[in-house]
Amino acid sequence: SQTIHQWPATLVQPVGSPLSLECTVEGTSNPNLYWYRQAAGRGLQLLFYSVGIGQISSEVPQNLSASRPQDRQFILSSKKLLLSDSGFYLCAWSVKGLTNEKLFFGSGTQLSVL
């Protein structure tokens, strides 16, 4: 069966420090991968999605970047965190197709930038 692992679960970082959140998927190959940020009152905001290794699409201009070094690995990064980067980050995957089927979500990372 497929599983998605996301870590760490909680992270407190000072402003200006770097960030690396990792997400891996098991039990499937060539998935679509996503990073979302969930903020109160703003729902789930799509940050990045990837349809394959090295292929990253960015949805909103921001202080973050994403990389997909392996088929089932998706990394969210920042060189210098801002206070506004605080939030709950969710990784998700879906089966690749002409249109997406449902998303499977990781457990999320609560990031607090102080």
Place this chain on the structure above:
Amino acid sequence: AQSVSQHNHHVILSEAASLELGCNYSYGGTVNLFWYVQYPGQHLQLLLKYFSGDPLVKGIKGFEAEFIKSKFSFNLRKPSVQWSDTAEYFCAVSSFKTIFGAGTRLFVKA
């Protein structure tokens, strides 16, 4: 570009009341439509989905949603809510990527 609009950010109901959460989307092509739910302390999970066929779809826990193409709407309904339905509900639209609405927090009073 795709967009999703949920009409209510917060809804408070008493048990046994009927529920309807509005969702409108903007996209010119073929889409798949979803409602996801996030119960307190739990992961987001799929409640129901529409791909094609009967525009009235039934999901888990007595929820249903109706796709009205002419109105670009996909409203979620439940005839009689329970305290355990307290959660945040997200409408989502998917073509090759999935876009979510801002969410509606439902609180059901026992």
